[in-house]
Amino acid sequence: MIQTDLTKLLGIQVPLVQGGMQWVGLPPLVAAVSNAGALGVLTALTQPNPDALRTAIRETYKLTSKPFGVNITLLPSINPPDYAGYARAAVEEGVRIFETAGNNPGSLIQYLKGQGCVVIHKCTTIRHAKSAVKAGVDCLSIDGFECAGHPGEEDIGGLVLLARAAQELNVPYIASGGIADGRGLAAAFALGACGANMGTRFMCTVESPIHQNIKDKIVASSEQDTVHIFRTLHNTARVFKNAVSKQVVEIERRPGGAKFEDVRELVAGARGKKVYENGDPDYGIWSAGVSVGLIKDCPTCAVLVSRIEREAEEVIDGLAKLKAVKAKL
């Protein structure tokens, strides 16, 4: 067993977190991850309102007695969702672990800390990590350029970003982006992290609520099958490379560029959600990280989590042996 600051902080057995995933972070997956000894995380905004989140939390309690968390993602929006309402609903339902992500999380973090919660803030720059530390977070999830979803605009890969975190941060952090196996977890430890956060890898598990065709598509894909959209709108998102995302990129590259209105219909959330329901990978935009290239099967969460733990231990033992061999020379 690998014990770290993360396992101690969260009361879990394996230092792995399943990051918030829009339309995917639903009770059956979350409970399966937590039952496997890692931390499952419900995605608040996948629920249409705070009361629906309450129902999802109660459903998750029925499926697991292990700790699980709630993700609250603060995205730029003209009509922002009722973030405070989602947070209050989760706290009132007894949730004590939160993953926050996105813009200006200060007041949300302060509220959650005031309620005695553990807060992991996910961010893509050291600058944002430091602001979150000032706001009082317990842990950071440092999301490198490889990640699915929003990697920020600075394009710093995990290798350097995590080493920078080791230099600059005085609170525990986990590595996020591009991790899908035990090698990745062991590398995270080498870079000073106390665990890892994974999104794409958990999408492709038996308990993940998405259509089997999409899981098969992930298994059949390589690390070249993702693309960035919204680069020119300064709201970059790494998504699966398909007919729709290619069209969005083409529109963005037109002379004179593109406004959000030009791609609004193509990127509609409702179309992306439908991909997971009808199994057509070209129906809309769906998030995926470069770790799709590492995913070769669709195991249960229990098999996946224990395999990653075992592989990480083997890598760590192998590295220790390297040192022993050197000492003998």
Ligand SMILES: Cc1cc2nc3c(=O)[nH]c(=O)nc-3n(C[C@H](O)[C@H](O)[C@H](O)COP(=O)(O)O)c2cc1C
């Ligand atoms: C399908 C999908 C949906 C996601 N939705 C969210 C989200 O709503 N909020 C969030 O903070 N992160 C979201 N993410 C990012 C993950 O929580 C995690 O940070 C990321 O997947 C890590 O990179 P990886 O996919 O290489 O493991 C999403 C990722 C995926 C794959």
